[in-house]
Amino acid sequence: MDIKAYIESGILELYVAGALSEAENKEVYALMQQHPEILQEVLDIELAIVELTASVSQSTTRKSLELIKKTLGFNGTDDAKVISIAKPKYNWITYTGWAASIILAVGLLWTVTQNNQLKSNIQTVETQKSQLEIEIEFAKTNLDKAKTLISVLRDENITQVPLTGQGPFAATYAKVYWDTNAKRIFLDVDGLPDPPQGMVYQVWSLTLNPLTPVSLGTLDQFTTDDNKIFEIANPNQSEAFGITLEPAGGSASPTMEQLYTLGVVASS
DSSP states (O other), rough: HHHHHHHTTTHHHHHHHHOOOOHHHHHHHHHHHHHHHHHHHHHHHHHHHHHTTTSHHHHHHHHHHHHHHHHHHOOOOGGGGOOSSOOOOOOOHHHHHHHHHHHHHHHHHHHHHHHHHHHHHHHHHHHHHHHHHHHHHHHHHHHHHHHHHHHHHHTTOOOOEEEEEEEGGTEEEEEHHHHHHHTTTEETTSOOOOOOOTEEEEEEEEEEEEEEEEEEEEOTTTOOOOSOOOEEEOSSSSSSSEEEETTTOOOOOOOOOGGGEEEOOOOO
């Protein structure tokens, strides 16, 4: 029998751990009685484990060793049969290294998991923060617009121009609040329906004699603007305002067949 190969096979560690079958345990026990080298190896393994659990008292350790010897059937006279090895192959440092490796691996796994969770939480917080910043900015913009509109409505110098529905669009309406000092208008188009696909409302400043239309731009955000109030620059000496429906991008001159609303500025 190759005792060295048997010792290195790992079966003795399994024996000490109690992981062998009853038949295998009997086999190892018989070989321990026949070969002092195997017995010594088992004792070395047991000793390493006992030292690894050094939290127990020294008296408990000694009792454990005596119990091992007693269980194996060796008394004081049999000790002379045990071959002493100066440096056991399996010492407490070896098993401590295994334990440290396991602890380190578990620690690294926990750290990686926590880092991934932390990164996920940070991304979630950053996303929520960005969304909140957008909502705050949107609310601030709406508040600023509301304050501006209130100041315009309360200003006695603001010229109000009602725009009434024309021809087949008689049910429509709009209203212009013209701030001549700031050269701008606030156009309320809540009385207009959503434009058809591919079409857009275009706003015109008109002089009447001769009739000259000047485009003030298109209402490209009509369907997405909940308030339906638009601030538009108007540096013109307007005598009337009109709104037509035009192809997307607007037209160079108004399509009179699509004139929705028209209003004349009252004489001062």
